[in-house]
Amino acid sequence: MHKFIKKIKNYEEKPYVIKKFLNPKEITNFIKLYQELPIEVNNQRQKIVKKKWSKKFFPELQSVYEKKLKSAIGNFSMDNPKNKLGEESLGLFQESFMPVSLHVDTGFDFDKIIYKQTLLPLSEEGETVIFKNRFYGCSTTFSINEKELAAKGYNKRSSEHIELYSKKPFNKKDHEKFLKHEEINNLKGLEIEMVYKWKLGEILIFDRTNLHCSSSNLKGKKIGFTTSTIKNEVD
């Protein structure tokens, strides 16, 4: 469990979208950057390619991105896991052909004041579902499926979410419309806060404590860039 829950909660707010976060030139640069970066993970099982933005690549775009992010969310520090070469990273590019399942990106360091998670779409394809429900343990993928629970990955696997919320059956229409890739019983007690349809140039900002997943509406593939942030004690 995170130690500074009170501080973390103080910073919590509803998810929001900033339109025209990037201009067309910057979008092009982000796509170029993605193409140039080396592959970090190629997971056949989850049909996902991951690349981390090492500080060696596109330094001018880094300062533009950090400056714009600061004007959007205020003071923050980056909190992204290092790449496999041990280099600092500004975030993670994920190219996925399958919807990402229910999880939370709270990290593994309970001494940090976890803050915002951002999603920058690099394709017009893609949709993200943010739930009202929050979680204060470590980064976890939530499932009630035995096979998924036994799978290994970066996140912890757990079904503990079922005990945390109301256990109310999930809305059938919402399940059919957005979440067909999730077992409806895995969504017990969950309530949708926002369904975000990806648009180039925009950025979605939500709290790291918000449960979220992809929507099942995915034709072909999507490419997105995510950053995890923390607040400094002094802010």
Ligand SMILES: [Fe+2]
């Ligand atoms: Fe996530």
